[in-house]
Amino acid sequence: EMNVAFLGTGSGYPTPCRGASALAIRYEGDVWLIDCGEGTQTQIMKLKTIRPGQISKIFITHLHGDHMFGLPGLLCTISMALKTVSNLKLVEIYGPLGLRRFLREALNLSRSVLTFKYVVHEIVPNRIQYDGWKPGDPDWNIEEGFGHAIFYDEVMKCWPLCSNKNMTVVAGGLKHRIPSFGFVFTECDKPGKLNNAKLIEYGVPKGPLFGRIKNGEEITLEDGRILKPEDFVGPVQSGKKVAVLQDTCDSWHMREICNNCTLLIHEATNENCQQDRCIANGHSTPAMVAQFANAIGAQKIVLTHVSQRYKHPLTHDVEPDDQTTEILETETRTDFSGPVIAAYDGLVVNVNKKV
Amino acid sequence: EMNVAFLGTGSGYPTPCRGASALAIRYEGDVWLIDCGEGTQTQIMKLKTIRPGQISKIFITHLHGDHMFGLPGLLCTISMALKTVSNLKLVEIYGPLGLRRFLREALNLSRSVLTFKYVVHEIVPNRIQYDGWKPGDPDWNIEEGFGHAIFYDEVMKCWPLCSNKNMTVVAGGLKHRIPSFGFVFTECDKPGKLNNAKLIEYGVPKGPLFGRIKNGEEITLEDGRILKPEDFVGPVQSGKKVAVLQDTCDSWHMREICNNCTLLIHEATNENCQQDRCIANGHSTPAMVAQFANAIGAQKIVLTHVSQRYKHPLTHDVEPDDQTTEILETETRTDFSGPVIAAYDGLVVNVNKKV
Numbered sequence: 001e002m003n004v005a006f007l008g009t010g011s012g013y014p015t016p017c018r019g020a021s022a023l024a025i026r027y028e029g030d031v032w033l034i035d036c037g038e039g040t041q042t043q044i045m046k047l048k049t050i051r052p053g054q055i056s057k058i059f060i061t062h063l064h065g066d067h068m069f070g071l072p073g074l075l076c077t078i079s080m081a082l083k084t085v086s087n088l089k090l091v092e093i094y095g096p097l098g099l100r101r102f103l104r105e106a107l108n109l110s111r112s113v114l115t116f117k118y119v120v121h122e123i124v125p126n127r128i129q130y131d132g133w134k135p136g137d138p139d140w141n142i143e144e145g146f147g148h149a150i151f152y153d154e155v156m157k158c159w160p161l162c163s164n165k166n167m168t169v170v171a172g173g174l175k176h177r178i179p180s181f182g183f184v185f186t187e188c189d190k191p192g193k194l195n196n197a198k199l200i201e202y203g204v205p206k207g208p209l210f211g212r213i214k215n216g217e218e219i220t221l222e223d224g225r226i227l228k229p230e231d232f233v234g235p236v237q238s239g240k241k242v243a244v245l246q247d248t249c250d251s252w253h254m255r256e257i258c259n260n261c262t263l264l265i266h267e268a269t270n271e272n273c274q275q276d277r278c279i280a281n282g283h284s285t286p287a288m289v290a291q292f293a294n295a296i297g298a299q300k301i302v303l304t305h306v307s308q309r310y311k312h313p314l315t316h317d318v319e320p321d322d323q324t325t326e327i328l329e330t331e332t333r334t335d336f337s338g339p340v341i342a343a344y345d346g347l348v349v350n351v352n353k354k355v
Numbered sequence: 356e357m358n359v360a361f362l363g364t365g366s367g368y369p370t371p372c373r374g375a376s377a378l379a380i381r382y383e384g385d386v387w388l389i390d391c392g393e394g395t396q397t398q399i400m401k402l403k404t405i406r407p408g409q410i411s412k413i414f415i416t417h418l419h420g421d422h423m424f425g426l427p428g429l430l431c432t433i434s435m436a437l438k439t440v441s442n443l444k445l446v447e448i449y450g451p452l453g454l455r456r457f458l459r460e461a462l463n464l465s466r467s468v469l470t471f472k473y474v475v476h477e478i479v480p481n482r483i484q485y486d487g488w489k490p491g492d493p494d495w496n497i498e499e500g501f502g503h504a505i506f507y508d509e510v511m512k513c514w515p516l517c518s519n520k521n522m523t524v525v526a527g528g529l530k531h532r533i534p535s536f537g538f539v540f541t542e543c544d545k546p547g548k549l550n551n552a553k554l555i556e557y558g559v560p561k562g563p564l565f566g567r568i569k570n571g572e573e574i575t576l577e578d579g580r581i582l583k584p585e586d587f588v589g590p591v592q593s594g595k596k597v598a599v600l601q602d603t604c605d606s607w608h609m610r611e612i613c614n615n616c617t618l619l620i621h622e623a624t625n626e627n628c629q630q631d632r633c634i635a636n637g638h639s640t641p642a643m644v645a646q647f648a649n650a651i652g653a654q655k656i657v658l659t660h661v662s663q664r665y666k667h668p669l670t671h672d673v674e675p676d677d678q679t680t681e682i683l684e685t686e687t688r689t690d691f692s693g694p695v696i697a698a699y700d701g702l703v704v705n706v707n708k709k710v
Contacts (some may be wrong), residue, residue, distance in 0.1 A: 013432040014394070016401040020428075038428040039369070039394045046371040065431050065465040073375075073393040073424045077368040098464050105460045109453050111533050178466050295567040 002027040002351040005049040009343040020066040040070035060095030061246040072106035089116035125179035143206035153241040170253035187239030264298035267305035290335035304343040312344040357706040360404040368629030375421040384467040395425035415450030416601040417535035427461035444471035480534035488676035527609035531637040622660035645690035659698040667699040
């Protein structure tokens with residue numbers, strides 16, 4: 001089961017009702033955090049959704065404070081939670097060029113000696129995203145490993161970040177006031193199911209032949225009959241795809257790599273009537289999200305990074321005159337026919353099920 | 356009225372029940388923040404004790420993350436709250452050498468353009484506090500003014516920080532794992548009350564003579580009688596004194612400047628039986644606090660920076676087997692006869708009244 005836990009769904013700054021940006025993708029025992037605004041470690045404890053020690057990868061979309069000021073503190077708390085030094089624990093951090101220096105400064109100055117290793121892989125922005133970005137490179141924390149710089153791949157049309165046996169992660173460029181990245185998590189395809197009963201019916205003895213035909217091999221039985229794998233193996237099960245697009249006023253550079261995504265998590269800071277000011281601040285409206293979702297054939301949408309102005313009926317005290325996230329959902333549904341939900345702190349979405 | 360609002364009273368890291376270190380002193384319309392752990396801005400909103408925009412001075416005791424990781428985010432939120440650029444608003448920040456660079460790094464990297472001016476006055480540690488402390492000095496945020504370096508004053512036996520018509524603030528050195536400072540807030544003495552009725556009785560006409568005698572001047576009436584001010588002016592009203600001593604395992608360097616304090620706010624991370632480990636980590640026990648309080652003649656004590664292990668009956672769900680802050684209060688009372696209270700998030704202490 002792959003699911004997404006929303007830890008902070010607010011825009012700009014944290015409040016007691018809605019934290020600064022942070023969400024976690026959980027799949028096959030891995031916990032991967034996307035963004036880490038101030039107070040994310042407290043949200044994790046409060047919502048009891050994950051344990052900090054489980055986090056193995058952290059992806060930072062961009063370097064605005066509401067997306068990363070919680071990172072030094074989170075690492076310190078993971079460190080204290082581990083208690084004893086662990087050479088096995090490694091936290092890999094992916095984020096825009098400059099993040100490594102910030103973490104080094106914060107951890108050095110606070111003399112935070114971590115009990116685990118961490119490494120920062122920096123995503124190098126494209127010229128179109130930002131000119132004149134010049135972060136430096138001071139001494140580093142002894143617990144920090146050697147991260148690599150990740151450049152844009154012209155062929156793949158993305159920044160390839162990492163992959164394991166279950167999942168591949170790539171970044172795409174988003175238009176915002178500073179370099180901002182969207183992340184696409186693609187589950188690996190799973191081979192089709194083998195029809196054991198049919199093989200037995202055909203007189204195939206249980207054993208290695210089963211494995212060979214499942215692996216796509218044509219096999220010849222002793223009596224000369226030839227069995228083709230497509231007759232005994234079901235269709236390949238396509239992996240799920242989750243796209244996380246935080247701060248942006250234009251997602252179109254990510255259109256190709258987001259194609260056919262199962263779940264689109266997209267920022268929607270303000271409602272449609274605020275479009276001009278919203279775009280000027282580098283943000284999106286529901287209509288923009290719906291248009292993008294239709295273009296990429298997204299199956300369902302979760303709206304997040306919502307202006308603190310829009311209260312969520314489940315987590316706020318809503319007065320009759322208050323604006324709520326229902327406005328954002330309704331406006332999205334006007335242009336998009338699939339399921340839509342506005343995130344709140346504590347929401348857990350199962351990627352494999354309907355919203 | 357002078358009062359102290361406790362925003363975060365925990366040790367090491369924030370939890371949903373107890374935030375990382377932060378407290379505010381309020382007096383005559385000023386709001387001065389001491390320490391700013393991660394999540395302080397959220398605590399301010401949650402506890403509704405102060406408005407972020409009221410804060411005019413911030414004092415950071417030392418550079419451990421649980422005392423300062425909330426500072427960049429707090430400044431950004433104040434900035435957003437002000438909405439329009441204000442040339443009148445100035446936030447003065449006092450903290451150990453290195454704080455200026457950290458803030459510059461965090462604000463520069465996050466491209467946070469503030470709507471107000473701020474300035475960092477750095478306290479330069481003594482050699483006895485730390486050897487080999489070498490923070491650098493990168494470019495700064497255009498909204499940052501020119502702060503000064505504050506060196507130890509051998510005559511006054513303290514670092515003189517600032518004063519206004521109501522209050523003087525000095526820092527003293529605390530022993531900890533990194534340079535740590537305690538802050539002493541001393542209200543200015545107020546002149547004694549003029550006994551108007553007695554003057555009238557003596558036939559003094561209302562007018563300038565009243566002011567002259569109040570200012571300590573001897574006056575001669577027309578009939579030749581000489582009036583001495585001590586006969587008509589009450590005793591000088593001593594100002595209150597609040598000492599805030601966060602992380603330390605030895606406060607004795609501050610003994611003189613804390614003398615006769617009205618309110619001693621002192622860390623008490625662990626109970627007495629943990630003394631060895633507690634001191635090894637640079638922290639204090641109730642017995643150590645009580646001994647210091649007696650030596651300086653403190654009138655009352657608030658314990659703070661409590662290990663998250665000790666639950667507070669007012670703000671936690673306490674199970675029968677849980678350790679509570681009552682242990683710390685009881686142990687302090689064994690050696691100190693004045694009022695003692697363990698702080699919790701949201702506690703407001705009126706300095707002029709008994710605890």
